[in-house]
Structures are given as structure tokens and as C-alpha cells.
Amino acid sequence: MTEQLAPSDPARIGGHRLLARLGAGGMGVVYLGRAESGELAAVKVILPEYADQPEFRARFRREVAAARRVDSPWAVPVTGADPDAPAPWLATAFVPGPSLAEAVAACGPLPPRGVRVLGRMLARALTAVHDAGLVHRDVKPGNVLLAVDGPRLIDFGIARAAEETALTSADMVVGTPGFLAPEQARAHPATPASDVFSLGCLLSYAATGRPPFGTGAVDALLYRTVHDEPDLDRLPDGLRELLERCLAKDPANRPTAREVDEALGEDTPADTSDWLPDDVLRLIADRSAAMLALPDIEATALDARADERPTEAPGEASQRTGSRRRFLLLGGAALLAAGGGAAFWASRRNEDPAPAARRWVLGVQADLTGPQRAVGQAQERGVRLAVEQFNARDDKPFTLTLKVADDGGDETRAARTAQVLAADRDLLAVIGSTGDRTTGASLDTYDAELVPQLTASSAQEAYGTSQPRHFLQAVPGYGVSPALIALQLGKAGAKRAGVLIDRDGGIAAWQLGHTTFQSLGVMEIPAEPRVVPRLAGHLAPVVAQMLAREPDGFVYTGTPARAAAVARALAEQRFTGVRILGYPAADQEFLTAAGPAAEGWQIFAPYIDPAAARVRSFATAYRRRYGSAPPYWAAEAYDVARMVITRVAQAGGRPSRTRLYGLLAKGTYKGLVRTYAFDKNRILKGYDVFRYEVKGGRYAYAGEAAL
Incomplete structure (x- = not known):
């Protein structure tokens, strides 16, 4: 979607009258422009600080030359360019439709025939790319735009001649993890066969709604791409055999783009309404x-x-x-x-209503009915309390409307929920989602609409292939607690520690456990790491094997139920050393299932005890509003909501989404739980983590943990 031109933006570039901003990156701005002919164009303009660098101008000239060499109706054509202008620019035909990534996130997978037609069009586009002696190197759903007459392959910014590698660092991975080929993951030069591998990933995503190598941290995606087989179980009949060939680990075993075109065997229709579902057509039209x-x-x-x-x-x-x-x-x-x-x-x-008549909407996306509903409901109530308190003020400059959406903790539903919220033109920002997977599933949609998205509970270090520009992680990441865990083991005099990483706990368990192991190394505490698969049976034998190494400290990261089994196994072995539990597994289920074996376990969590002195005013207001004491995570959501509301009120008028994001990302806000400030990677600064210890069958608050 578009953003209004900033006062510093030029009025014209290269004969194009600029109408709006389409997006901005670290090296340039893309505008919506109208040429003298009346046609709309996407005009990329390089920032002055890069235009002054000879090597950058050389790279931009290559981008222009690469895009001009591709001749295909399914690749966006260049309509003008001047790489030698004071502000170098490149104009391409404007495609107003959504990307394939947006369409699948909003409407679900394409029907089988739609995938085949899409594949043939894109295979023809890649054939043109390869016939021009180029390799695209970044074929992914975000680089395919859907128009009324078919898809368009875009972004030749990193396209290179097949033999050109000198300007690429030998250890730099080029492409998008989850869609790049194994040889690219190993930082080897890309070839036309690499583009075919990426096309196979893209078509699998279009057909199933998920990447064939899953989602998660970048390093995990690269590892799976190189070593694991793709997940093609949900592919419709007739596509699997071809995509298996496209996704062969050995580039020599993959078909060419032209062979993919021929294998799909579907005539490209002149009318795309014949193969796109109604909801995708509606999205394109809207x-x-x-x-x-x-x-x-x-x-x-x-x-x-x-x-x-x-x-x-x-x-x-x-x-x-x-x-x-x-x-x-x-x-x-x-x-x-x-x-x-x-x-x-x-x-x-x-x-459109006059600006003064527009609503001021704050959104909440949360799991209100799914596996994390306790956390989601706590956060929804915390945000609602902040909004109601603001609206009750006599001096409020506007009245804020709260819009709540339940994603049920489901990734597919989360993507669709985000699409609905983001479509509200009055939405200023959204707080959510509750979990890592649902937060990751909603990122692209909010980012495409420039909606500032803040999560108060998702602590994942990276979110798949996304590089969101309007996302703030307002909670310490999983990498923060391990340093405090290692420090606690050191203070307790631990000479050796066992670290049990349970893959049943997902990305959270892996990141917490792996980083704890690394932190123990920094503390020079020998560690015995063990990783158990998701389908592992009884963990008692694993615990016994780890205790044979005689550790005096033990860390488990995984699920509440299996944490209880580990606690019971340690108790049976009469283990009396320091025991620390990764906080995602620390809930009532662990206490109930572990029983007396839970006593003494410690937890380092980013949420504060609602009875703590620093959040007493919040707890009082919460009890008055809802008739009960606040649960964990409610105060954090309350804090984040108040930060957003404060920034909106300080804007001196209704801020654009981009301006509001800038105010949030660059400012510092002192909340009740912690001070909120973000680094250049949009990650929360600081180490505000709180320690708990199980005593008398409950989590006893032990205060803020300090490095």
C-alpha cells in the first residue's frame, strides 16, 4: 500500500510526477509515479549517501542492465532509468496487485490448476532470465506480484550474469532462507539451477501455504535446506514428482526452467479469472x-x-x-x-470522512481460544485497561477504539486475522501476536501495510524468511535468559551442568537450550548438552545417562508435561543440584504434574510477578476493572499499549503509520515493568528478566535477576 509523500521527497524524478511512497529500504525509496504518458510506474531512487559511492553506482548500473536484458510478459519491464543521474533511478511498470506471499497468507493455498499455471508463467519468466545470461538469485513469493492478467517476477536487484562472482563475498549467503538453493546456503555461486530450486520452493508454498523447509531461525532454515528432505506431503497429485526434481540437492539433477514449463503442460490462459480463486481476485481488485x-x-x-x-x-x-x-x-x-x-x-x-472524523484504532491480535489462551486473554485485558484509562481522561486529544482479533494460536488463521486488521485504514498499530509462530505468520501482512506491530510476548530470535521493517519485539528475546541462567549456576558453585533440549518445545526450547550451552562455555562451566526429538518416548533413561556424568546443575527446555517427567526422574535419582526450567514450560501444568518433584526448580522469565511493588498501581486498577488479580503477562501488554498510546498522543496530530513506527522505534519509554528502547535491529535493549523459585507448590517471586 502507499504512504503519503514526505516533505523531503522530490516532486518529480526523470519525467515522472511522484504521487506516493510504495516503500523504503536502507539504500533507497520506491515511489509511485505517473509518467508523461499517463502510465503509472514504480520508481526506485537511490539515497544520496549511496549515490556518491562509485562501487554502489556500478552495482546499480548492473541492476538496470540486468532488468533491461529480460524480455518476458511475466517479468516486470523497465520503462526508464538513469544510473548516472545525481539521484540514480530506475522505473518499472507498476503492478498494483498483491504479492504471492500476501495472497497465500490472506486467502490460503492456490488450487492445483492455479499452481500449475503460475508455475508455467514463472518458468517462462526464468527462461527469459537465463536466456539473457542472468541468474535471478532471489525467487520467492514476495518477488512475484499478482496482476489481473497474470503474475510478474520482480526485483532484479541482486541478479547477476551467470559467470560473475567477483563482486560477491565468498562467505556471503545471497538469497532468502527457506527459498534459496543448498549451494546458495553454502555461500557458493548461484546458477540457473539455483533459480529452479527456488521456483520449486515457491510452487510448493503456493500449493500448501507453507515453505517446504519450514520456518524458524535463519540458521535452522539453512541447515534444513542443505541436509533435510523437503516436506511435500500436502502437494496435490501431479505436482510432487516435478517438484521433487526441482528440489534435488544436486543442481545437475534439476530440470531447466524451460523443462519445467514443458512438464507442467498447461496452456497459459489469456484471462486469469479462469484460474485464480474468487478471494484472490477480490484481493487484487481491492x-x-x-x-x-x-x-x-x-x-x-x-x-x-x-x-x-x-x-x-x-x-x-x-x-x-x-x-x-x-x-x-x-x-x-x-x-x-x-x-x-x-x-x-x-x-x-x-x-472518505474528514480527518477529524476518522477513528483512532489500536489493534490487538492474540490467541484467545487456543493453546496459549491464558496468555492471550491476559494481554487483551491489559491492553483494554490501558485504552479505557486513556479514554477516561478529561484532557484526551482523541478517543481511542480498541479492535481485538482472535487468531486461536493457529498460523494460517493468524495470517488471515492480520489481513483483516491491516485492511482497516484507521488502524494505527497492532499489539500481537501471543506466540512465536502466529507472530511470524502475521509479519508480512502488517509489514506490507506499514502497520507498526509490537509483540509483548513472542521472544523468538528470528522469524523465518521475513525481514520486517515495522516490527518491534517489546520483550527480551530467548537469548537473554540463558546468560542469567549460566550466571546463576556459577553463583551456586556448579562445576558441571546438564542441558536437556527437548525439540517438542519448538523454537523456544531450542534457542533457550542452545544459548544456555553457549553461555555456560563463556562461564567456563563444562556442560553436557543432549537434544531429544519431538517423538521421543520416556525421558527418564536420557536423564539417567546425563546424570552418569555427575553434573551438579541441570537445565531443561521444552514443554510443561515433559518437564514434569524430567523433574520426577531427577527426584527419583535423588539429584540435589541446581535445577532450572526454561520459562515457556513453567505453568500450572508443570506444578500439577510434577507435584513435590517441582520444589526448588528455578525459572528466569521476562514477565514480572503481578504482585510486585513496581506494578502495584496496575494490579489495583486491574482488580477494580476485572474483579480478580492480574495474571502473568498482563502488565507487559499494559505497558506496551501505554507506550503506543503515549507516542500517538505526542505526535501532535494523527500520525501516519510510518511516522508512528519511527516514534516508537527511536524513542525511550519508561514503563512499569521495564524501560522500552530498541536497537537498530528492532530488538529490545536491556536485560529485564525476573527470577522465580518453586516453593510450596507455587512460583515464588525472587525479584529481578541481575547480570
Whole structure:
């Protein structure tokens, strides 16, 4: 979606009148522009600090040359460029539709025939790329745009001639983890066969809604790409054999892009309404129509001419009403195809409420009915309390509306929930989601709509292949607690520690356990790490084997139920050393299932005890509002909500989503639980972690843990 032009943005570039911002990265800005011909274009402009670097200009010239060498109806064409201008720029035809990643996240997998048609179009685009002597090197769902007449392959920013490797560092991985080939994961040069591997990953994603090598931390994705077989179980009949060949580890065993085109054996239709589902067509139409609701700009002669509507030919009205699918396309996308549409844009603009009448909406996406519903419900109540307190103020500059969405802890549902929330033009920011997987599943959607997204509980170190620009992790990551765990073992005089990492606990268990092992090394405490698979049976034999090494400290990261089994096994072996539990496993289930064996276990968690002195005012207000004491995680969500509300109120007027994100990312806010400030990677600064110890069958608060 678009953002209004900033005061510092130019009015024109290379004969294009700039209308809005489409996006911004570390090296440039992409604008929506209108050429003198009236056609819309995506205009990439390089920032001045990079334009002054000769090596960067050389790279940009290669990008322009690469894009111009590709001749395919399924690749976005270059419409103009000047790499030698004071502000180098590149213009390509503008495709107003969503990316394949957005479409799958919002609408689910494509039908089998849709995947085959998509595959053939993209195979033809890659054939053109390879015939030009190039390798794309970053074929992924985010680089495929869906238009009314078919997909478009975009972003030749890292495309290279097949023989050119000198300007790529020997140890640099180029591409997107989860969609790049094994040879790219090993930092080897990419070849046309690498693009075919990526195409196979992309088509598997389009058909199943998930990448074939899963999601998670980048290092885990790269490892699985190199060593593991892809997950192709959900592929429809007729696609699996071809995609298995595309995803062969050995590049020599993969088909060429031209052979993929031939193998799919599906004629490319002239009318895409024949193969795209209704909801995807509606998304394309809505996105196309939204592009017409551009920020206010002064009228031009070109705009005035566009107000003259063409005369409708006899019979056209009845043709438009003859098909619901056709209507979805004509509802927005066909208006853009004419290259003007200013009259429709003006009518849309006049229908919008005045700025003062717009709602001020804060969103909450949480697991309210799924496996983490206790945490999600606590956070929803914490945010709601913050909003109600603000609205009760006599001096409030606006009234805030809270919009809550339940993703049920499900990844697919989370992506669709995010699509619904992000589509609300009045949404300022969203707090959520509750868990790691649902947070990761919603990132791309919020980022595409420039919605500031803040999580108060998801602590994952990395989220799959995404590199979100509008995301803030307002909770210490899983890498923080291990340093404190190792320090606690050192203080207790531990000479050797056992670290049991249970893969049944997912990414959280792996990151907590692996980082604890590394932190113990820094403390020079010998450690005995063991990793058990998700399907492992009884853990008592594993515990016995670890105790044979005579550790005097023991750390478990995994699930509450299996943590209880480990606690009982240690008790049976009369282990009396320091026992520490990764905090995602520390809930009531662990206490109940472990019974007396839970006594003495310690936990280092990022959530504060709601009875702690520093959050007493919050606890009092919570009890008054809801009639009970606040649970864990409610105070953290309350803090984050108050931070967002404070920044909105300080903006001096309704802020754009981008401006609000800047205020949040660059500011410092002193909350009740902790001080919130973020580093350049959008990660929370500081080590605010709290220690608990099981005493008398409950988690007794032991205060803030200090390094």
C-alpha cells in the first residue's frame, strides 16, 4: 500500500510526477509515479549517501542492465532509468496487485490448476532470465506480484550474469532462507539451477501455504535446506514428482526452467479469472482500487483529461453483470488498466470522512481460544485497561477504539486475522501476536501495510524468511535468559551442568537450550548438552545417562508435561543440584504434574510477578476493572499499549503509520515493568528478566535477576 509523500521527497524524478511512497529500504525509496504518458510506474531512487559511492553506482548500473536484458510478459519491464543521474533511478511498470506471499497468507493455498499455471508463467519468466545470461538469485513469493492478467517476477536487484562472482563475498549467503538453493546456503555461486530450486520452493508454498523447509531461525532454515528432505506431503497429485526434481540437492539433477514449463503442460490462459480463486481476485481488485485513493496532490492537465469518462459501448453493462468473477476484476483493477482513473479517485477521496472524523484504532491480535489462551486473554485485558484509562481522561486529544482479533494460536488463521486488521485504514498499530509462530505468520501482512506491530510476548530470535521493517519485539528475546541462567549456576558453585533440549518445545526450547550451552562455555562451566526429538518416548533413561556424568546443575527446555517427567526422574535419582526450567514450560501444568518433584526448580522469565511493588498501581486498577488479580503477562501488554498510546498522543496530530513506527522505534519509554528502547535491529535493549523459585507448590517471586 502507499504512504503519503514526505516533505523531503522530490516532486518529480526523470519525467515522472511522484504521487506516493510504495516503500523504503536502507539504500533507497520506491515511489509511485505517473509518467508523461499517463502510465503509472514504480520508481526506485537511490539515497544520496549511496549515490556518491562509485562501487554502489556500478552495482546499480548492473541492476538496470540486468532488468533491461529480460524480455518476458511475466517479468516486470523497465520503462526508464538513469544510473548516472545525481539521484540514480530506475522505473518499472507498476503492478498494483498483491504479492504471492500476501495472497497465500490472506486467502490460503492456490488450487492445483492455479499452481500449475503460475508455475508455467514463472518458468517462462526464468527462461527469459537465463536466456539473457542472468541468474535471478532471489525467487520467492514476495518477488512475484499478482496482476489481473497474470503474475510478474520482480526485483532484479541482486541478479547477476551467470559467470560473475567477483563482486560477491565468498562467505556471503545471497538469497532468502527457506527459498534459496543448498549451494546458495553454502555461500557458493548461484546458477540457473539455483533459480529452479527456488521456483520449486515457491510452487510448493503456493500449493500448501507453507515453505517446504519450514520456518524458524535463519540458521535452522539453512541447515534444513542443505541436509533435510523437503516436506511435500500436502502437494496435490501431479505436482510432487516435478517438484521433487526441482528440489534435488544436486543442481545437475534439476530440470531447466524451460523443462519445467514443458512438464507442467498447461496452456497459459489469456484471462486469469479462469484460474485464480474468487478471494484472490477480490484481493487484487481491492488492492488495485486502493491505489487510486492516493494522497492529495495538485490537479494537472493530465489529471483533468482523465476526468473525461469514455463512452460505454452497447452491451457492456450486461456483460459486466454476467459474471461475479468478472465483477471482482472490474471493481478496481480494470480501472487502473486505462492508465488514468482520476475521476474515480476523486469520487473515492470525496467519500472518505474528514480527518477529524476518522477513528483512532489500536489493534490487538492474540490467541484467545487456543493453546496459549491464558496468555492471550491476559494481554487483551491489559491492553483494554490501558485504552479505557486513556479514554477516561478529561484532557484526551482523541478517543481511542480498541479492535481485538482472535487468531486461536493457529498460523494460517493468524495470517488471515492480520489481513483483516491491516485492511482497516484507521488502524494505527497492532499489539500481537501471543506466540512465536502466529507472530511470524502475521509479519508480512502488517509489514506490507506499514502497520507498526509490537509483540509483548513472542521472544523468538528470528522469524523465518521475513525481514520486517515495522516490527518491534517489546520483550527480551530467548537469548537473554540463558546468560542469567549460566550466571546463576556459577553463583551456586556448579562445576558441571546438564542441558536437556527437548525439540517438542519448538523454537523456544531450542534457542533457550542452545544459548544456555553457549553461555555456560563463556562461564567456563563444562556442560553436557543432549537434544531429544519431538517423538521421543520416556525421558527418564536420557536423564539417567546425563546424570552418569555427575553434573551438579541441570537445565531443561521444552514443554510443561515433559518437564514434569524430567523433574520426577531427577527426584527419583535423588539429584540435589541446581535445577532450572526454561520459562515457556513453567505453568500450572508443570506444578500439577510434577507435584513435590517441582520444589526448588528455578525459572528466569521476562514477565514480572503481578504482585510486585513496581506494578502495584496496575494490579489495583486491574482488580477494580476485572474483579480478580492480574495474571502473568498482563502488565507487559499494559505497558506496551501505554507506550503506543503515549507516542500517538505526542505526535501532535494523527500520525501516519510510518511516522508512528519511527516514534516508537527511536524513542525511550519508561514503563512499569521495564524501560522500552530498541536497537537498530528492532530488538529490545536491556536485560529485564525476573527470577522465580518453586516453593510450596507455587512460583515464588525472587525479584529481578541481575547480570
